[in-house]
Amino acid sequence: MNHKMIVHNSHYVVKGTVIALAAVLGMGVASANPVGNSYKVATMPQVKSMLKQDSGKVSGNTVIYTGKKVHVVVAAVLPGFPFPSYEIHDVKNPTLKIPAGATVDVTFINTNKGFGHSFDITQKAPPYAVMPVINPIVAGTGFSPVPEEGKFGYADFTWQAKAGTYYYVCQIPGHAATGMFGKIEVE
Numbered sequence: 001m002n003h004k005m006i007v008h009n010s011h012y013v014v015k016g017t018v019i020a021l022a023a024v025l026g027m028g029v030a031s032a033n034p035v036g037n038s039y040k041v042a043t044m045p046q047v048k049s050m051l052k053q054d055s056g057k058v059s060g061n062t063v064i065y066t067g068k069k070v071h072v073v074v075a076a077v078l079p080g081f082p083f084p085s086y087e088i089h090d091v092k093n094p095t096l097k098i099p100a101g102a103t104v105d106v107t108f109i110n111t112n113k114g115f116g117h118s119f120d121i122t123q124k125a126p127p128y129a130v131m132p133v134i135n136p137i138v139a140g141t142g143f144s145p146v147p148e149e150g151k152f153g154y155a156d157f158t159w160q161a162k163a164g165t166y167y168y169v170c171q172i173p174g175h176a177a178t179g180m181f182g183k184i185e186v187e
């Protein structure tokens, strides 16, 4: 209980900072990191059908995507997975391999009742601090709303993937520091 309250208090502090930063840096940052304004709501049956639309193929701890247009569908902390983590095709925090130049449609769904999360892409490598100052974010969702019973927030964004090594991270304080991140290899 205490942990949850601390996370939520910190969440609002960081959220205010992000909004102030976005205001200073202009609309480019605001649209790349919309701070939860663009989330829609799905039920668990809808979430399960959305997860099946991921276009990658699992190979061990890696999900391999092919083609000029790929669709990454990622959940935060599906039932049965350890907190805090991401899942794609039921693989925890997989490495994503994406062709350089691909148009990447990302759908991020927070299925973790009671906790906010984000799915943001950066070239900043781990380790991450408890209060992660992750800058710059190249694309992402910003903070999700906190899911209530049977209602899960999801957000979509499109990323034009250039060659390089990236990481997807959760910017809620403490989450990336305790393992809520994964690698993206674009080549």
Ligand SMILES: [Cu+2]
Binding pocket: 076, 084, 116, 117, 118, 170, 171, 172, 175, 176, 180
């Ligand atoms: Cu998180």
